[in-house]
Amino acid sequence: MNRKxxxxxxxxxxxxxxxxxxxxxxxxxxxxxxxxxxxLQADIEQYARDYVNESNANG
Structure with missing residues (x-):
């Protein structure tokens, strides 16, 4: 398959x-x-975990 x-x-x-x-x-x-x-799926899941952890840490 090509790029598109x-x-x-x-x-x-x-x-x-x-x-x-x-x-x-x-x-x-x-x-x-x-x-x-x-x-890509692993990167998205890691980003989501990091975002949730950061949000929880900042209250």
Whole structure:
């Protein structure tokens, strides 16, 4: 899949309608997509945990 298809799938599968990836213009394999998706999902979850912890610490 190309960059545009990869972005569309990430938006759809992770429910991020306005997500714009900063990735190279080339073809990507399904395994590369799955790795990117897993990493992005982990980053989002970590951001949410950090945000909640920071909000709780600040009262």
């Amino acid at each position: 298809e990869l972005e569309q799938r990430l938006r759809q599968e992770l429910a991020l309608p306005y997500y714009n990836a900063k990735i190279a213009e080339r073809d990507y394999s399904e395994s590369e997509f799955q790795e990117m998706k897993a990493q």
